[in-house]
Amino acid sequence: MLKTVNNKNNKDLRVLNWWQGAVIYQIYPRSFCDSNGDGIGDLKGITSKLDYVASLGVDGIWISPFFKSPMHDFGYDVSDFRQVDSIFGTLEDFDELLTRAHALGLKVIIDQVYSHASIECDWFKESRKGPKGDKSDWFIWADAKADGGPPNNWQAVFAGPAWTWCSLRKQYYMHNFLPEQPDLNLHNPEVQEEMLAVARFWLERGVDGFRLDATNHYMHDPELRDNPAYEGAESNKPFDMQDQIYNQSHPDITKFLKRLRALMDEYDAFTVAEVGGRRSLKEMAEYTEGDDLLHTAYSFIFLEEDNLSADAIRKALTDWESQTDSWPSWTFSNHDRKRVVSRWMRGQNRQDFANAMNALLLALRGTIFMYQGEELGLQHADVPFERLVDPEAIKNWPDTLGRDGCRTPMPWHNSAESGGWPSYTWLPIDERHYDLAVCQQENTQASNLKFTRDLIAFRKQHSALKAGSITFLESDEPVLAFIREGAEEKLLCVFNLGEAEADWCAEAYEGEILLPLMGAGPDKPLPVCGGYIMKL
Structure with missing residues (x-):
């Protein structure tokens, strides 16, 4: 039984952009x-x-x-x-x-x-001077709450609140990361x-x-x-x-x-x-x-x-x-x-x-x-x-x-x-x-x-790997099996991701082994770290 993943992007390699x-x-x-x-x-x-x-x-x-x-x-x-x-x-x-x-x-x-x-950027140095400067709104500033706390509960990725008090401007500025990384106001x-x-x-x-x-x-x-x-x-x-x-x-x-x-x-x-x-x-x-x-x-x-x-x-x-x-x-x-x-x-x-x-x-x-x-x-x-x-x-x-x-x-x-x-x-x-x-x-x-x-x-030699569709096949853990299909070729890719030998039945597929990992093939158990790519 096949689990098919989006075949509509199956294009000929020659029409792709360099990065695809x-x-x-x-x-x-x-x-x-x-x-x-x-x-x-x-x-x-x-x-x-x-x-x-x-x-x-x-x-x-x-x-x-x-x-x-x-x-x-x-x-x-x-x-x-x-x-x-x-x-x-x-x-x-x-x-x-x-x-x-x-x-x-x-x-x-x-x-x-x-x-x-x-915080060493000239834009920020100008912005922190006050709310009326040329770059006053280039960063995200907000007044303290009545109790002096930050404007809201936002937290920074690395640790602590996403707000730091600036005594010069008398407001908090926002930073999703470090206090030394004030957020730009892209609005x-x-x-x-x-x-x-x-x-x-x-x-x-x-x-x-x-x-x-x-x-x-x-x-x-x-x-x-x-x-x-x-x-x-x-x-x-x-x-x-x-x-x-x-x-x-x-x-x-x-x-x-x-x-x-x-x-x-x-x-x-x-x-x-x-x-x-x-x-x-x-x-x-x-x-x-x-x-x-x-x-x-x-x-x-x-x-x-x-x-x-x-x-x-x-x-x-x-x-x-x-x-x-x-x-x-x-x-x-x-x-x-x-x-x-x-x-x-x-x-x-x-x-x-x-x-x-x-x-x-x-x-x-x-x-x-x-x-x-x-x-x-x-x-x-x-x-x-x-x-x-x-x-x-x-x-x-x-x-x-x-x-x-x-x-x-x-x-x-x-x-x-x-x-x-x-x-x-x-x-x-x-x-x-x-x-x-x-x-x-x-x-x-x-x-x-x-x-x-x-x-x-x-990978460069095989257009199916660069540009082809991908179709996942039924397999039990730890085996991953899928087909890459391009305009000119179809490849079966099988990998054992586990810590011991694994079995996967490949009787429905015949072809030429192009890339064996650890000597793997379709007619024997897959070794640890083993797998293969086979041309169908």
């Missing part, structure tokens, strides 16, 4: 490559490793923020949206990076942070015009698109109504105890996104939204519906999934395609969540499990985002408390590991060379990562790195 079915490699600049020996990665470092990135076979790169910032949230608190922070280099360094990437055939996507700025047309001007600045430099940070945080309820409690909240963080109805997800967000899309179309540029929260699927569909909104979006649906299951994969893809015709995007790891090997592995061999996860991710229908180090099968790094720098981890210790463990420096060389970094780095390199360094894996015939290269090449 593409593999985009995420670079976290602080931790990718250090060119000047200060222990912090930089733009020149990225440029020096673009040949490596291109050798993976990916279609483009997404670079996390490198803009001028006091680094309270490591670049997501922007003080100047048109400048490169000096720790990363200069605008000229970025232009050189862009030129080299394009010469290698790589598209360049950069972050844009429109929901908030930094204000002037603010919208400024953010569109920022976008045009980078588009004029030649970037190929934007990853839009925290898109559903762009606008709030102007009436500042209290959020209701969220029944059944499993977390003890105050933010999670509320249903975020009013501090985010305002319906006017789509009006701004239409303006942004119109600008992007002038440059034939690409947009992918980050959408988190309990209504992420609904909002992703809203933000990407039709031809005048964003191109695609991704959520934290897999990033926040603690346990891997066939049902979780099926449900995510079927839920998406049941709500929208828009193009999906998927990722298993990024700079905000625990690495997939450490999050989902349950007793399997690390190398085999990493290979299986990359094979599964690259077999899904959609645009694929692969975080730096996933091609090496890196574990989530162990960062001792005294070396933590992530404000979320520090504020919520020990309830959360925070984000430092997925942000440690990329290991380029073995321990004798300090992983390709100076002896002291902004975050420590996990000792386990030295054996997984790029130089080690380049010199090993059967490595995660070489297998990932083969996987990406395999």
Whole structure:
């Protein structure tokens, strides 16, 4: 029996845009490559490793923020949206990076942070002077309650109220994240015009698109109504105890996104939204519906999934395609969540499990985002408390590991060379990562790195994987089975996601095994971390 998922998007590969079915490699600049020996990665470092990135076979790169910032949230608190922070280099360094990437055939996507700025931003410094200045309404200000308390009950993502008192202006300002990240007031047309001007600045430099940070945080309820409690909240963080109805997800967000899309179309540029929260699927569909909104979006649906299951994969893809015709995007790891090997592995061999996860991710229908180090099968790094720098981890210790463990420096060389970094780095390199360094894996015939290269090449060679429909087949846990079908081919994809051998009957299918995992085939039990892709 078949469970069919949306076949109406089954298009010939040749008519798709470059980003549909593409593999985009995420670079976290602080931790990718250090060119000047200060222990912090930089733009020149990225440029020096673009040949490596291109050798993976990916279609483009997404670079996390490198803009001028006091680094309270490591670049997501922007003080100047048109400048490169000096720790990363200069605008000229970025232009050189862009030129080299394009010469290698790589598209360049950069972050844009429109929901908030930094307290060091000149706009905020002007706004806090009082209610009558040129930028008085560029941020979200409100009077205290009669008892001196904040205007409402909204809570910040990282911890504490979403309001901080400003003694200069004698009002509270809103921040969905850190107090050092005041929320911009995108209800204000002037603010919208400024953010569109920022976008045009980078588009004029030649970037190929934007990853839009925290898109559903762009606008709030102007009436500042209290959020209701969220029944059944499993977390003890105050933010999670509320249903975020009013501090985010305002319906006017789509009006701004239409303006942004119109600008992007002038440059034939690409947009992918980050959408988190309990209504992420609904909002992703809203933000990407039709031809005048964003191109695609991704959520934290897999990033926040603690346990891997066939049902979780099926449900995510079927839920998406049941709500929208828009193009999906998927990722298993990024700079905000625990690495997939450490999050989902349950007793399997690390190398085999990493290979299986990359094979599964690259077999899904959609645009694929692969975080730096996933091609090496890196574990989530162990960062001792005294070396933590992530404000979320520090504020919520020990309830959360925070984000430092997925942000440690990329290991380029073995321990004798300090992983390709100076002896002291902004975050420590996990000792386990030295054996997984790029130089080690380049010199090993059967490595995660070489297998990932083969996987990406395999995806490019098969139009059904890049552009075809997806049809899930009946299977019991822990087996996931689906068919990818394009205009020219049909592929059966089968994966054992469990900790022991598993059976799945493939008698109804005959064909040629194109990609075996752990020697798996249709005529024998699926080994642990095993599976196959078969041409029907």
